[in-house]
Structures are given as structure tokens and as C-alpha cells.
Amino acid sequence: MAEKASNWFFLIHILLQILKIHAKVPAIIVFGDSSVDAGNNNAISTVLKSNFEPYGRDFFGRKATGRFSNGRIPTDFISEAFGLKPTIPAYLDPSYSIKDFATGVCFASAGTGYDNATSDVLSVIPFWKELEYYKQYQKDLRCYLGNEKANEVLKEALYLLSIGTNDFLENYYIIPDGRSSEYSIEEYQNFLAGIAKDFVTQLYNLGARKISIGGLPPMGCLPLERTTNILSGSECIEEYNDVAKQFNEKLKGLVEELKVKLTGASLVYSDPYGILYDMIQNPISFGFEYAAVACCGTGLFEMGYLCDKLSPFTCSDANKYVFWDSFHPTEKTNGIIADHAVKGPLAQFLY
Numbered sequence: 001m002a003e004k005a006s007n008w009f010f011l012i013h014i015l016l017q018i019l020k021i022h023a024k025v026p027a028i029i030v031f032g033d034s035s036v037d038a039g040n041n042n043a044i045s046t047v048l049k050s051n052f053e054p055y056g057r058d059f060f061g062r063k064a065t066g067r068f069s070n071g072r073i074p075t076d077f078i079s080e081a082f083g084l085k086p087t088i089p090a091y092l093d094p095s096y097s098i099k100d101f102a103t104g105v106c107f108a109s110a111g112t113g114y115d116n117a118t119s120d121v122l123s124v125i126p127f128w129k130e131l132e133y134y135k136q137y138q139k140d141l142r143c144y145l146g147n148e149k150a151n152e153v154l155k156e157a158l159y160l161l162s163i164g165t166n167d168f169l170e171n172y173y174i175i176p177d178g179r180s181s182e183y184s185i186e187e188y189q190n191f192l193a194g195i196a197k198d199f200v201t202q203l204y205n206l207g208a209r210k211i212s213i214g215g216l217p218p219m220g221c222l223p224l225e226r227t228t229n230i231l232s233g234s235e236c237i238e239e240y241n242d243v244a245k246q247f248n249e250k251l252k253g254l255v256e257e258l259k260v261k262l263t264g265a266s267l268v269y270s271d272p273y274g275i276l277y278d279m280i281q282n283p284i285s286f287g288f289e290y291a292a293v294a295c296c297g298t299g300l301f302e303m304g305y306l307c308d309k310l311s312p313f314t315c316s317d318a319n320k321y322v323f324w325d326s327f328h329p330t331e332k333t334n335g336i337i338a339d340h341a342v343k344g345p346l347a348q349f350l351y
């Protein structure tokens, strides 16, 4: 009986391998902010970096790649789940070339946003420029694979977008006389959604067909925001969470609208809000111990250069924490978010 069962498992395993080889997604192409930046900021002049210890201490080779986590980020896990590489390289990392980028490439930049004014705050790569890099990538890929094969890859690739938190937390709510003096919060959300719409339409016109638009996390529960709420017992800032939920509804509406407009495209909305909120509200049931403070340093405010190897009190086991630094999840959290996306909205792209 046991032998029979193991034969079946063997058969199923082989079948899955065959399906993987014939997986419809030949590459994963990433746009966005620090939630998915694999190290592009290492190559530019900005203070927003993470290519030093203790970042990456649980990554392959304990390498601080510029990912804002102790290990891998969600897009790495998604790539692995699709039978591609276990990590997606950053386009501006000189140690990779088009040979590596042919199955996955990341154009994301920590600190950026939909709004040009957001990328200006910390001199990072504006969202529109990520698309310019993508155009260059298309040229490189056509040189490398030939037109026909490259066009096929660009068409069948899965495009993942994850961006928007910084427009609110680094820009709208922080810069006096900035966007908040120009726009009400609702108007600003519409402004950003308009940029998202343009971006996706341009991507479609360049040949992309399988596109996932990621929503915002419960940004009022990021440890840095809770710290600013210290007078109210460091609770989550409900106003920010509400704004995230409202904006996510707009993105969902946008996806529905574009599904009709962009013929032949498969668009999905990926929601990190619910799963991350569950982890924060109920860390124990996911195997975590701490959700209100982060692992790095005091866990209250450190990120980027403030989270370095001299930071006192950095935790020894990041797996006990939902957040790695005051703004970014741990690798364990990233794995759970990715798994949730792969089994949910991205499942239709698997085979």
C-alpha cells in the first residue's frame, strides 16, 4: 500500500516537473519600490540603501544585496514558485547581464512612488524611469534571443507592480506645502491611480500581457508609523490604514476597467493588505512572537543607514518578527505574502 502511494507521488512529481518545464511564464519582470527592490539603489546616489549588515544576514551567502530585509523579498519567492530562479536580480547590478535577466529582472527602486515628487524626496529612480530601463531591457533581450523569441518572452512574462506606500508616508503626509496643499487625500489617490493606469497602458503597448498590480499594505501598522503614535499607546494609525484600503479599492476598480480596455491582457489585483494585517493582529498563529516592533535595533525607528551592524538590540532570530526593520517585513513574512499571492491572484498564471 505504502509502496503504491509512493509510486503515485513519484508520478505526480514527474508530472509537475513536466508542467514546470512547460510553464507559461518564461520570466518575471518587476517594477516598484523597496517592497520589491533587489538592489537597484546600490547603483545610484541616494541615502536610501541597505547593502550592508545586518541586511541580508539570512540571504544566500549572508549577502547584503540591497534588498530591504534579512533575506529574500516576495518577488524572489514568487519566481521560485513559478519554477524560475530563487532570486530575481536587480537590473542595475553590474554582476548580472542579459543572460541572467532573460528569466527575471527587477527595475524597482526603494523610496520611489507613482508620483514624481516622491522619488525626488530621496533622489531615487522615478517610476517613469523604471519603464525607460524596461525599454532598454527589451532591446537587450532582442539582441540576446532574437526578435521572435524575445517578443514571445516579453508577451508571456509575468509583470509584477508593487508601489505606492511612499507616496503617502514619505511624501503626502510628511512634506508640508507639498502634495497635501494641492490635493485632498481623495484627489491625491485619484492622481496616483491615473499614473498607475498610464503605466499599465504603456506596458501593454510595449507588449506586456500578464500584469499584476499590487495594493498597499496596512501602512498605519508599520513599526515606524506606530512609533509616531506613541502617545496613543503605539497602536496602528487607523487613518493610514483606511487610506490604504481606499486606494486599494481604486486599484481594484482600475484593474476591472483595464481588463475591458486592454484586449488580450490578463490583469490581476494582488492584495497584500489582508494577509499582512492578519499576521500583525495575530502573529502567534503564524509562528511569530512580535508584530508591533521590528527586529533591527530598537525596532522602533531604524531602517536604511540607521539599521546597521552597530545598532544595539538587533534581535538574533528574525523569524520571530513580522518586521525586519521599522518599514519592511522579514524574509519569513515575505514568504507568506508571496505564497498567498501565488495561491490566489497569480495562480492563473502558473500552468
Ligand SMILES: *[C@@H]1O[C@H](CO)[C@@H](O)[C@H](O)[C@H]1NC(C)=O
Pocket (backbone or CB within 6 Å): 116, 128, 195
Ligand atoms: C513625471 O516626469 C516625467 C519626466 O519628466 C514626465 O514625462 C511625466 O509626465 C511626469 N509625470 C507626471 C504625472 O507629471
